Amino acid sequence: MTQYTTPNRTIEASNGSTYAYRRYGKPGTIPVLFFQHFRGNLDNWDPTLVDDIAQQHEVILFDASGVALSKGPVPTTFQEFGRDALAFIGALELTKVNLFGFSIGGFTAQEVALQAPHLVHRIILAGTGPQGGRDMHGWTEQARSHAMKDVQGAEDILYLFFSPSYASQGKGQEFVGRIFTRTEDRDASITLATRDAQAAAIIDWGIQDFSKLSRLTSIQAPTLVANGDNDIMVPTVNSYLLAGHLPHATLKIYPDANHGFLFQYPHEFAAEVTTFLAA
Template structure:
């Protein structure tokens, strides 16, 4: 089974919400829970990244409450998003998981690890930053215009996720082709209410306050931090902050890459993730 073919599944949580998810890969392994980016859904995960990971371990992609095909109220803060993720994980009956968080998903992943440390075995934090980090309190004008556009197109993905050089833009075009290859059983696009709620949560998370960095000392799990060398969505300096304050972290920076480095280098990053999770 593949990200191209895995069916959309649904499970009802104790909160009355129905969670949409895809679950596939090698059973009998510690499952990897994928937490998605701003305005993302199940379809936005790159098959060239997810499928090689699923060859070695079970992967679970999911829509939080109120997003895509999931029902219920949209969480207000990343702490609430983390509680929502924990409800979903508990409903599936997992007692230990690895967490892969990209962009705001990485912010939620940090909260999951802080709220339920015994649940989380290892963390992957991609293109993300710590609460109270640097230059995260809202985007500058041009990125904001692309990120907040009512109807986004390929040009917005290419600008926000890929660097302004021919190679990165070409890789971006390939990525866009992959995520739109799946024709059947596609997810529902997140609403504008989702956009606004996630943006508000990100702005609150990004209020500069270095005292909040002390919370990272409580995330003891082995953590892989990775980013492109010029992330315009969550500035790359925040990946260095994460790696410097997390007690058990390593850092990889991918060259000539933006926020979507993991989709520009899907094969390489999947191999790095698999090696890290196998340690």
């Protein structure tokens, strides 16, 4: 199985929500649970990145409640997204997980680690930031025009996720091709109502309040923090804040890269993740 072929599954949780997910990879390992970005669904995960990680670990991709094929109310804060994720984890009867949070998925992963530390083995926080961090309270006008567009296209992905350089844009074109290769059993698109609920939660999370950084000291699991050197969605300075306040953090910054550095360097970042999880 690969991200191109693994089937969509569903499971109902105790909170009444039904979750769409994909699960494959190396059995008998602590699974890596992936938390997706703003407006993302199962098909927005880069097959190259996830398949590389799946060679050494079981991987689980899922849609939060009310997102894409999942059914139920969309959470309105990232504390609620954390509880929602725990309902999904409980439905699968998982007792230990690795968390991989990208962008707003990293906000949710932090909440899962704070709300259920006993479940968490290791954490990967990619292109994300802490609650109350720096320059996170809304996007620039140009970034917002791409992020909030009712119907997004490849040009929006290339602007928001990749740097303007020729090399980065070329890698972005390759990424777009990969995520649209799968034609059967694709996930549903994100509704505008879900987009707006996620956007409101982002605004709330991003209200600058450096006192919130003290929460990070309670996350004791080893954590890999990574980003591009010029993230325009969650400014890169917030990766430094995470690494500086998490007790057991390692920081990796990728050059000539924006928010989607992990899709620009999929093999390299998968290798970094695999090494980190094996330590």
